[in-house]
Amino acid sequence: xxxxxxxxxxxxxxxxxxxxxxxxxxxxxxxxxxxxxxxxxxxxxxxxxxxxxxxxxxxxxxxxxxxxxxxxxxxxxxxxxxxxxxxxxxxxxxxxxxxxxxxxxxxxxxxxxxxxxxxxxxxxxxxxxxxxxxxxxxxxxxxxxxxxxxxxxxxxxxxxxxxxxxxxxxxxxxxxxxxxxxxxxxxxxxxxxxxxxxxxxxxxxxxxxxxxxxxxxxxxxxxxxxxxxxxxxxxxxxxxxxxxxxxxxxxxxxxxxxxxxxxxxxxxxxxxxxxxxxxxxxxxxxxxxxxxxxxxxxxxxxxxxxxxxxxxxxxxxxxxxxxxxxxxxxxxxxxxxxxxxxxxxxxxxxxxxxxxxxxxxxx
Numbered sequence: 001x002x003x004x005x006x007x008x009x010x011x012x013x014x015x016x017x018x019x020x021x022x023x024x025x026x027x028x029x030x031x032x033x034x035x036x037x038x039x040x041x042x043x044x045x046x047x048x049x050x051x052x053x054x055x056x057x058x059x060x061x062x063x064x065x066x067x068x069x070x071x072x073x074x075x076x077x078x079x080x081x082x083x084x085x086x087x088x089x090x091x092x093x094x095x096x097x098x099x100x101x102x103x104x105x106x107x108x109x110x111x112x113x114x115x116x117x118x119x120x121x122x123x124x125x126x127x128x129x130x131x132x133x134x135x136x137x138x139x140x141x142x143x144x145x146x147x148x149x150x151x152x153x154x155x156x157x158x159x160x161x162x163x164x165x166x167x168x169x170x171x172x173x174x175x176x177x178x179x180x181x182x183x184x185x186x187x188x189x190x191x192x193x194x195x196x197x198x199x200x201x202x203x204x205x206x207x208x209x210x211x212x213x214x215x216x217x218x219x220x221x222x223x224x225x226x227x228x229x230x231x232x233x234x235x236x237x238x239x240x241x242x243x244x245x246x247x248x249x250x251x252x253x254x255x256x257x258x259x260x261x262x263x264x265x266x267x268x269x270x271x272x273x274x275x276x277x278x279x280x281x282x283x284x285x286x287x288x289x290x291x292x293x294x295x296x297x298x299x300x301x302x303x304x305x306x307x308x309x310x311x312x313x314x315x316x317x318x319x320x321x322x323x324x325x326x327x328x329x330x331x332x333x334x335x336x337x338x339x340x341x342x343x344x345x346x347x348x349x350x351x352x353x354x355x356x357x358x359x360x361x362x363x
Contacts, residue, residue: 110134304343
């Protein structure tokens with residue numbers, strides 16, 4: 001049995017599933033609840049186990065469940081941050097005072113978290129010898145079904161990751177491979193920015209929500225984002241938006257995978273040529289994902305935290321991305337929020353005074 005301590009900061013769908021896998025592999029895993037002392041939290045704290053059902057079936061023991069971040073992080077060799085991107089900054093603020101040299105941070109999914117955390121550490125004058133790893137996504141599509149059970153609709157076969165500094169990659173790669181083996185295979189990216197610009201949610205989430213806004217508002221309990229929301233025509237617009245994402249990558253020296261290819265790497269290969277065809281194929285993980293709303297994280301997270309920084313990187317490179325721009329502006333108008341101002345700006349990443357070449361070379 002492994003006794004190395006691993007902390008998981010977060011208590012949502014992905015965090016609980018990750019805790020289960022870490023515990024199942026024999027690590028001492030501590031889950032930190034960042035929000036409130038709910039009945040679910042109390043029961044989980046008492047019973048200390050999480051079950052996975054569906055595409056992965058296992059039971060993982062949890063060493064401790066706590067709301068004390070000091071207790072969670074102390075002596076942890078690896079710290080997973082498994083929360084929506086809009087929670088990164090407040091959680092980093094709570095985490096930073098307790099970090100020690102030699103620790104490894106894994107942000108899952110990354111969503112520019114590495115750059116945010118490095119900037120916050122630099123602003124505080126902290127020169128800690130830590131590594132920061134990002135993954136391109138969560139290892140699975142999953143939902144909490146009870147206080148101690150998470151249903152995995154479908155796991156990803158493979159998942160990209162990158163580490164800063166890259167000299168630490170092999171060590172973190174081995175840890176993640178051990179935790180998620182044999183279910184999910186980790187794949188190497190050489191740059192963190194590749195992970196951030198490679199987020200498939202960029203293409204899959206915001207635009208279909210905006211183009212189905214009325215239908216979602218009328219049928220929030222039954223609307224299926226992928227099955228109902230991605231039509232043949234909407235799929236064509238998504239392809240145009242994804243082409244803009246690929247162009248942003250090229251402007252920064254990165255050859256990104258298109259989102260359709262990513263889906264095939266994640267969930268299985270077939271001869272689909274459009275998003276519409278793939279989400280309706282046997283390999284699709286999306287048939288059972290039911291229920292949606294117009295203020296879901298598909299807009300409130302993915303527009304300010306995924307689209308906005310990519311759009312601003314495009315602007316810095318003098319690149320025109322009209323579909324991305326109209327998506328951001330329409331979401332801002334509908335929600336009454338200036339996402340370009342409130343989202344992940346280049347200043348928050350420490351990129352505002354850097355050139356395209358300097359950003360490209362950041363590892």
